[in-house]
Amino acid sequence: MSGRVLVGVKRVIDYAVKIRVKPDHSGVVTEGVKHSMNPFCEIAVEEAVKMKEKKLIKEVVAVSCGPQQVQETIRTALAMGADRGIHVEVSAKEYESLGPLQVSKILAALAKKEEAQLIILGKQAIDGDCNQTGQMTAALLDWPQGTFASEVTLEGGHVKVVREIDGGLETIKINTPAVLTADLRLNTPRYATLPNIMKAKKKKIANVKPADLGVELASKLQVLRVDAPPQREAGVKVESVADLVAKLKEAGTI
Amino acid sequence: MANPLRSEVIALYKHLLYLGRNYPKGATYFKERLKHAFMKNKDETDPEKIRTLVKRGDFVIKELEALYFLRKYRTMKHRYYDEHKK
Numbered sequence: 654m655s656g657r658v659l660v661g662v663k664r665v666i667d668y669a670v671k672i673r674v675k676p677d678h679s680g681v682v683t684e685g686v687k688h689s690m691n692p693f694c695e696i697a698v699e700e701a702v703k704m705k706e707k708k709l710i711k712e713v714v715a716v717s718c719g720p721q722q723v724q725e726t727i728r729t730a731l732a733m734g735a736d737r738g739i740h741v742e743v744s745a746k747e748y749e750s751l752g753p754l755q756v757s758k759i760l761a762a763l764a765k766k767e768e769a770q771l772i773i774l775g776k777q778a779i780d781g782d783c784n785q786t787g788q789m790t791a792a793l794l795d796w797p798q799g800t801f802a803s804e805v806t807l808e809g810g811h812v813k814v815v816r817e818i819d820g821g822l823e824t825i826k827i828n829t830p831a832v833l834t835a836d837l838r839l840n841t842p843r844y845a846t847l848p849n850i851m852k853a854k855k856k857k858i859a860n861v862k863p864a865d866l867g868v869e870l871a872s873k874l875q876v877l878r879v880d881a882p883p884q885r886e887a888g889v890k891v892e893s894v895a896d897l898v899a900k901l902k903e904a905g906t907i
Numbered sequence: 908m909a910n911p912l913r914s915e916v917i918a919l920y921k922h923l924l925y926l927g928r929n930y931p932k933g934a935t936y937f938k939e940r941l942k943h944a945f946m947k948n949k950d951e952t953d954p955e956k957i958r959t960l961v962k963r964g965d966f967v968i969k970e971l972e973a974l975y976f977l978r979k980y981r982t983m984k985h986r987y988y989d990e991h992k993k
Contacts, residue, residue, distance in 0.1 A: 668982055669931075692983055779986075837983055844972050847922050 656711030658701045659769040660735065661760055662694040664719060664726040665780045674881045680749070681780075681879065690726045693775025695733075695842040696835040700805060701773050702734035703840065709807045710770065712736045716763060718756055720745045724858060731853035732845030738858035739763065743870065750872040752781070755863075757789035762866035764794060769830060771812070776801055776834040787834035797827035800834040912957050919964040920945055926971045931978070 666672065667687040675682055690698075701713040715730035717723040718741040727738035741759050743751055764772055772791075777784035791798035799805070799814030803822070806813040807829075816823045817836050845853070863870055891897045901907045920941070927937035951957055 668979060669929075692979055779983075837980065837987070841976060844926070844975075847918070847925055 655768040655770050657767055657769050658704065658710050658713050658771045658773060659760065659764055659767060660694075660697050660701045660713060660715050660730065661756070661772070661774040661786070662698060662715055662717050662726050662730050663691045663775070663778045663780075664688050664717065664723045665691045665778055668692055668779055672881075674879055678878050678880060680876065688722070688725075690729050691775050691778045691780075693777060693779075693835055693837070694726075694730075695775075696837070696839050697773040697775050697833075698730045698733050698735060699840045699842040700802075700833075700835060701771075702843075704807060705734065705736075714739060714767060714769075716741065716760065718751060718759055718863075719743050719748050727858050728850075728853055729845060731856045731858075732850040733843055734849075735856075737856055739861055740858050741861050741863060741866075743863065747870050750874070750876075751870065752872055752874060753783045753785035753789055755868065755870050755872065757786050757793055758868045759863055759866055760786070760790045761793040762868055763861075764790075764830070766866070771807075771829060772796075772832045774832070774834050776836050784834075787832050791832035794830070794832070796831050798832045798834070799825060799827055801836045802833050803836050803838045805833060805839065912954060912961070915961055916945075916957070919961055919968075922968060923964060923971075926968060926975075929975060930971075931974075 665688065666681070666683060667689045670687055673682045674680075698713075698715065701710070704710045705713050713735040714737055715727050715735040716739045717727050720743060724738075724740055727735075727740055731738055741763075760772060760774075763769075772787075774787045774790070776787065787800055788798060790796075799812060799816065801817045802814045803817045804815035811826055811828045812831055812833070813824065813826050814833065816825065817838065889900065891900060898907070923941055924938065927941060928934045930937040948957075948960055951960065
């Protein structure tokens with residue numbers, strides 16, 4: 654086994670920013686808005702770096718697809734401990750329609766090219782909320798998948814994954830190579846220190862085009878309209894308990 | 908300031924400035940207070956006292972990292988996990 658782990662990272666609008674819908678309802682405002690690495694991707698990077706620190710794997714490669722700006726996100730991954738980066742160049746126009754299917758085709762092609770032993774992704778991006786890329790990548794590669802991972806143990810030729818599911822926790826054992834997607838409680842991502850950020854500047858980020866990987870970016874999906882969720886209606890104040898009971902009965906709650 | 912400690916103090920200042928960019932009350936608010944805190948002690952010459960102050964700075968770094976992590980964790984938990992309980 655190559656001992657190489659591919660980690661996919663996505664540049665998204667920062668989780669703390671208040672999202673605004675564009676006036677033409679074609680999407681959300683991204684110009685001049687603070688962006689950062691998807692929180693679940695941070696957890697994925699941390700898991701890969703931890704594996705390398707425990708000497709279970711040899712190399713962590715951070716991958717991101719998109720226009721020039723995604724290089725910042727790859728640099729953050731490098732500052733957290735990834736060894737090198739791969740920037741899959743996608744024009745700004747094509748990026749608007751880039752979705753999980755295309756990204757998983759790209760990741761699958763890269764995994765074969767880099768002879769990856771593991772692919773670790775965040776379970777979903779906080780902008781798209783698709784929760785599909787990991788699953789699709791595993792299907793395209795015909796690799797087993799350990800999704801919603803809250804605990805990962807690498808043992809020889811397989812991985813033991815504890816998954817967070819609706820009923821509680823499920824523990825599975827899958828062979829490598831495999832795809833894992835990180836859930837919130839997998840680990841606590843580290844903060845890049847300034848010396849590490851300086852060191853990361855020297856690490857290499859390779860440039861690759863989707864065409865080089867034999868991937869077509871055309872999407873069969875089209876966004877028709879984007880709307881903000883309905884405003885929360887103001888609450889109603891009642892004067893007495895009798896009023897409260899009457900209103901509840903009106904609403905059909907009692 | 909004693910020479911070897913000078914670079915430590917500057918590194919501490921730079922790191923706190925870097926972390927302060929994401930401060931919930933705003934980067935400018937943080938920077939003003941950071942500068943004020945460092946300027947207050949700029950005439951300190953006793954290496955022991957300087958080391959204690961640097962340790963305090965390291966403590967603040969840990970506090971900030973914990974703050975940022977908890978904020979992010981709680982927001983993600985509320986957004987993605989708490990709905991299920993409704």
